[in-house]
Amino acid sequence: MKAAVIHGPGSIKYDTVDDPILKEKDDIILKVTSTAICGSDLHIYSGGFPQPRPMVLGHEFMGIVEETGSAVTHLKRGDRVVVPFPIACGNCFFCDHDSPGNCEHSNPEHYGPEGGIATEKGGALFGYTDLYGGYDGGQAQYVRVPYANYGPRIVPEDLSDEQVLFLTDIFPTGYTGVDWGEVKGGETVAIFGAGPVGIMAAKSAWLRGAAQVIIVDTLQYRLDKARVTTASTTILWNDGHKEVVEQIRALTKGRGADVCIDAVGFEPDRNLADRIKATVNFEKGSIKVLEACMSAVRRNGIVSVLGVYPVNYDNFPLGQFFDKGIVLKGGQAPAHKHIDKLLDYVVQGKVKLDDIITHRLPLSEISHGYEIFKKKEDNCVKVVLDPWK
Numbered sequence: 001m002k003a004a005v006i007h008g009p010g011s012i013k014y015d016t017v018d019d020p021i022l023k024e025k026d027d028i029i030l031k032v033t034s035t036a037i038c039g040s041d042l043h044i045y046s047g048g049f050p051q052p053r054p055m056v057l058g059h060e061f062m063g064i065v066e067e068t069g070s071a072v073t074h075l076k077r078g079d080r081v082v083v084p085f086p087i088a089c090g091n092c093f094f095c096d097h098d099s100p101g102n103c104e105h106s107n108p109e110h111y112g113p114e115g116g117i118a119t120e121k122g123g124a125l126f127g128y129t130d131l132y133g134g135y136d137g138g139q140a141q142y143v144r145v146p147y148a149n150y151g152p153r154i155v156p157e158d159l160s161d162e163q164v165l166f167l168t169d170i171f172p173t174g175y176t177g178v179d180w181g182e183v184k185g186g187e188t189v190a191i192f193g194a195g196p197v198g199i200m201a202a203k204s205a206w207l208r209g210a211a212q213v214i215i216v217d218t219l220q221y222r223l224d225k226a227r228v229t230t231a232s233t234t235i236l237w238n239d240g241h242k243e244v245v246e247q248i249r250a251l252t253k254g255r256g257a258d259v260c261i262d263a264v265g266f267e268p269d270r271n272l273a274d275r276i277k278a279t280v281n282f283e284k285g286s287i288k289v290l291e292a293c294m295s296a297v298r299r300n301g302i303v304s305v306l307g308v309y310p311v312n313y314d315n316f317p318l319g320q321f322f323d324k325g326i327v328l329k330g331g332q333a334p335a336h337k338h339i340d341k342l343l344d345y346v347v348q349g350k351v352k353l354d355d356i357i358t359h360r361l362p363l364s365e366i367s368h369g370y371e372i373f374k375k376k377e378d379n380c381v382k383v384v385l386d387p388w389k
């Protein structure tokens, strides 16, 4: 089959690889009909998460069930499904606690970033390096989906792929930022990053009844897209974060936002050399968005960290965290927890997801897709790929 394979930082190729096969009784093989590139893929592409051997990337995909293992009870050949991005068993301590991103069975080898304790288990994703389980991903014509009785959700035939594809990751992820923020109605939510995740967080904030949604980005075209797709207030981040924080305070009676969401994370291309040497003491700028969130949130407010940070950092604003009594939450979004409710919102027409797509490419143009998405060229916001073209 054809697949997008990472060969090292900056090198993703349209390769011919072996077709996946069933390995466990509760696996399925999915014929992928649509797949997308995520900001999280950029952390691998730029070397933030080094991947030592070639691997098929991609954790945002959907398609048609091609083959089922003997223990698959929930699906049959021909079913059309979306697949949440964490690989989770549905049957361990963390899955029982609605935390599929920490599943103990899908990745028993996982040890966390440098400084993590070797016995910490858990956390697997499709196509997300050996650290996250070593599973091939769905930027391919076919993909093996483990634990198929737990992850995949059947989607209604009258909805197009593009209408439901983002239920795999970015919509549940954006929603998680707001859910961690305990938004019940009437709050101000400030979102850093007008990428796909930030925009989905804004859509989710409105769904949960926020009174005001503010989106911050360094790129005007991203803010324009955010405004059109979410009708939120936008702020352009020029240099330091002081100005941005002041503007957010001015919009919140001087108090700060009730909830700040970091939808940026580790910045691609920065500190790559440090990361490869596996040092942890890297330049302060790499968490400048998280620092801005901590400054812009009100006392006793909540900061949700959706942006991915692949390494530890030893200059964390602990004094501010304590002084303001900030609640900080982060991690892989528990997509399984929210996906059914979010699919209902799509079915009911309460939210539209496909308005962020700017590029539709054949899988053969994968390398171009990664480049424009990484470099933010050609007004790129979200790339969707057809594996059969």
Ligand code: NAD
Binding pocket: 038, 039, 040, 041, 042, 043, 169, 170, 173, 192, 193, 194, 195, 196, 197, 198, 216, 217, 218, 219, 222, 237, 263, 264, 265, 266, 288, 289, 305, 306, 307, 308, 331, 332, 333, 376, 381
């Ligand atoms: P993206 O690269 O398209 O978006 C990031 C945005 O942040 C861009 O628009 C960029 O211009 C903006 N940005 C950069 N520096 C900024 C700054 N100083 N202030 C404000 N904005 C700034 O990526 P995405 O697909 O939207 O993903 C965003 C983050 O979410 C990534 O780190 C990704 O890995 C992460 N993510 C996490 C989860 C999860 O489960 N926690 C799931 C999906 C994605």
Ligand code: ZN
Binding pocket: 038, 039, 040, 041, 059, 060, 085, 169, 170
């Ligand atoms: Zn993703």
Ligand code: ZN
Binding pocket: 088, 089, 090, 091, 092, 093, 094, 095, 102, 103, 104, 105, 106
């Ligand atoms: Zn589990």
